Amino acid sequence: MKSINWRSSMKTMKNLFWNADENRLRAGWRLLIHLIVFLFFTVGQDALNLTYGALPAAGVIINLLYLASGLGSTWLIARFIDRRSFSDFGFHFDRKWWLDLGFGLALGGLMMTGIFLTMKTLGWLVITGPASTNYDVPIVLAFLLRVVKHFVVSINEELAFRGYQLKNLSEGFSYKRVGPRGAILLTFLASSILFGMMHLANGNATVFSTLTTICAGLLFCLPFLLTGEIGVPIGFHFTWNLFLATVYGFALSGAAQGTRLISIQITGPDAWTGGAYGPEVGLISLVWALAGCGLIFLWNRWLRGRVELHLKLATYSPPKDSL
Numbered sequence: 001m002k003s004i005n006w007r008s009s010m011k012t013m014k015n016l017f018w019n020a021d022e023n024r025l026r027a028g029w030r031l032l033i034h035l036i037v038f039l040f041f042t043v044g045q046d047a048l049n050l051t052y053g054a055l056p057a058a059g060v061i062i063n064l065l066y067l068a069s070g071l072g073s074t075w076l077i078a079r080f081i082d083r084r085s086f087s088d089f090g091f092h093f094d095r096k097w098w099l100d101l102g103f104g105l106a107l108g109g110l111m112m113t114g115i116f117l118t119m120k121t122l123g124w125l126v127i128t129g130p131a132s133t134n135y136d137v138p139i140v141l142a143f144l145l146r147v148v149k150h151f152v153v154s155i156n157e158e159l160a161f162r163g164y165q166l167k168n169l170s171e172g173f174s175y176k177r178v179g180p181r182g183a184i185l186l187t188f189l190a191s192s193i194l195f196g197m198m199h200l201a202n203g204n205a206t207v208f209s210t211l212t213t214i215c216a217g218l219l220f221c222l223p224f225l226l227t228g229e230i231g232v233p234i235g236f237h238f239t240w241n242l243f244l245a246t247v248y249g250f251a252l253s254g255a256a257q258g259t260r261l262i263s264i265q266i267t268g269p270d271a272w273t274g275g276a277y278g279p280e281v282g283l284i285s286l287v288w289a290l291a292g293c294g295l296i297f298l299w300n301r302w303l304r305g306r307v308e309l310h311l312k313l314a315t316y317s318p319p320k321d322s323l
Contacts, residue, residue, distance in 0.1 A: 027172025090230030104235025124268025192217030
């Protein structure tokens with residue numbers, strides 16, 4: 001009977017968790033830790049909103065605490081677990097970053113307005129009433145409260161699902177046989193699938209809505225994978241949600257909105273309009289998403305003079321300062 005080589009077994013076990021070449025946890029464990037922390041703060045925010053969210057001042061405080069917890073926890077994880085600079089997640093604040101943010105803001109509003117006008121022209125929605133809110137405050141203040149909410153969600157979710165996730169997945173998939181380009185393409189698919197699965201718990205979610213959410217995730221991933229910067233995704237996410245839910249009164253990921261500038265009723269086919277879940281999972285959004293991808297390519301061609309994958313995403317560069 002052969003004796004167990006404990007030293008070899010312990011080394012194998014350590015290699016499952018620790019990347020000796022990079023002197024840090026492997027990508028899968030880093031992603032798991034960050035996801036658990038993100039879900040903890042997200043569930044906590046939801047619980048506080050259920051209890052105190054009807055109070056406008058409390059809602060603002062809860063959202064700002066949620067933003068601080070998301071940014072702060074990711075900074076700590078970046079420094080002590082990832083062993084990298086926080087800016088590696090797409091926060092290099094130069095001129096191009098701010099132009100990207102502006103483009104993202106314009107793109108989200110443009111696409112959602114296009115979806116609304118298309119459905120209105122085809123007779124797939126009817127405007128049923130003026131602005132309304134479930135807050136006991138004037139509609140202007142209620143609208144500003146929703147702006148804060150969408151602003152916080154766009155930063156935290158893009159940091160979690162694009163900045164942190166795409167960077168670590170790209171590095172984790174970057175084996176010799178795969179290479180940086182293959183790693184980024186695998187990341188493109190894996191992240192979008194996870195993004196879709198995270199929406200399964202939403203009200204009115206179906207298999208079809210999950211598949212279309214996965215496709216939407218591809219659109220959200222594209223700007224980051226082309227540039228390594230998160231300006232476009234944050235801007236796009238913010239105005240997409242703002243115009244979808246608060247301006248045009250659509251359901252947002254299956255949830256009816258209490259504050260909206262107009263009230264509408266969807267009358268078109270569910271497959272195209274998204275039905276009770278909202279237009280983000282309708283075929284009409286996929287058509288506009290293709291147009292959005294084209295605009296993203298054109299934007300990068302104009303701003304950077306090229307359209308190509310940002311291969312540095314798949315390479316780990318330790319920070320210059322010692323940790």
